[in-house]
Amino acid sequence: MSRKPLIAGNWKMNLNHAEAVTLVQKLAWTLDDANFNFSATEVAVFPPFTDIRSVQTLVEGDKLDILYGGQDLSVHDSGAYTGEISGAFLSKLGATFVLVGHSERRTYHHESDELCAAKVQAAYKHGLTPVLCVGEPLEIREAGTHVEYTLEQLRGSIAGLTAEQAETLVIAYEPVWAIGTGKVATADDAQEMSAAIRAEIAKLYSADVAEKVRVLYGGSVKSSSAPSIMGKEDVDGVLVGGASLQADEFAAIARFDA
Numbered sequence: 001m002s003r004k005p006l007i008a009g010n011w012k013m014n015l016n017h018a019e020a021v022t023l024v025q026k027l028a029w030t031l032d033d034a035n036f037n038f039s040a041t042e043v044a045v046f047p048p049f050t051d052i053r054s055v056q057t058l059v060e061g062d063k064l065d066i067l068y069g070g071q072d073l074s075v076h077d078s079g080a081y082t083g084e085i086s087g088a089f090l091s092k093l094g095a096t097f098v099l100v101g102h103s104e105r106r107t108y109h110h111e112s113d114e115l116c117a118a119k120v121q122a123a124y125k126h127g128l129t130p131v132l133c134v135g136e137p138l139e140i141r142e143a144g145t146h147v148e149y150t151l152e153q154l155r156g157s158i159a160g161l162t163a164e165q166a167e168t169l170v171i172a173y174e175p176v177w178a179i180g181t182g183k184v185a186t187a188d189d190a191q192e193m194s195a196a197i198r199a200e201i202a203k204l205y206s207a208d209v210a211e212k213v214r215v216l217y218g219g220s221v222k223s224s225s226a227p228s229i230m231g232k233e234d235v236d237g238v239l240v241g242g243a244s245l246q247a248d249e250f251a252a253i254a255r256f257d258a
């Protein structure tokens with residue numbers, strides 16, 4: 001497979017800047033001790049905004065191979081938007097990625113597909129790689145319309161995206177019913193949706209673009225479930241919430257093929 005695996009840890013609203021430094025240090029040491037091959041697998045953390053400067057100082061100072069990103073960004077570059085964070089600021093802090101449209105933002109902040117599409121554009125404008133989150137709630141899964149629902153969300157959230165941008169896009173499939181619940185979708189469920197997402201990208205752009213797009217699975221991933229999920233052909237990585245707050249556990253997830 002030519003796509004590089006991406007193991008991403010979304011800390012959500014957990015850990016202050018001092019705790020962030022401790023966790024990233026421990027994560028780097030744990031992976032180093034295990035002779036982790038950082039050039040074969042990307043490892044990224046998504047700390048709260050207030051932690052990012054400290055993470056940057058540590059990563060740059062100690063020359064760590066850990067990437068990082070924001071959990072959200074504004075559609076605006078700057079201005080009178082109290083509480084918002086510009087992609088330009090994240091970029092200046094050395095961020096590589098930014099999450100867009102996480103289900104918690106879609107639910108608690110009513111983020112629409114249209115807004116997500118604007119955020120994806122804002123990310124590219126500032127040189128950030130968006131990690132676009134999509135996925136169905138429980139009632140949709142139970143109705144059996146999860147593939148169509150998720151693809152609809154995907155189409156709406158990438159409206160206006162060029163083929164050149166789409167090639168570098170990361171899409172995280174996160175079934176809402178599996179987030180923080182301990183209920184992991186099966187590896188086959190993850191594969192089914194990842195393949196459907198890739199096929200949709202091929203339809204919208206080309207087979208070549210679809211081959212390059214990375215699709216992650218997220219939802220109660222643990223070191224025990226990561227190997228089988230990562231073993232699936234169309235799954236290129238995982239977006240980990242709770243288990244990314246423990247350095248040992250997150251490092252074990254990153255070593256899914258050890």
Ligand SMILES: O=C[C@H](O)COP(=O)(O)O
Nearest residue numbers: 010179180219220241242
């Ligand atoms: O962004 C991460 C996901 O929401 C998954 O969270 P979780 O691993 O705690 O279920």
